[in-house]
Amino acid sequence: MKTIKIKGMSCQHCVMAVTKALNAIDGIENIKVDLKTETASYDETRPVDMAVVTGAIKKAGYDVAG
Secondary structure: OEEEEEEOOOOHHHHHHHHHHHHOOOOEEEEEEEOOOOEEEEEEOOOOOHHHHHHHHHHOOOEEEO
């Protein structure tokens, strides 16, 4: 399971938006977005380029930390 830190989430709507963005990426499943820790964790069914993940999160309106 991979975990990334996300900046800019403040409510349950944010959690849903990030979950939806990650869910749209082929090769990602078992997504868990945690508002309290500002993280998203997911499993890859195949290698997924981190730039694709970062791009989807930024397109949803959030930033990836680090």
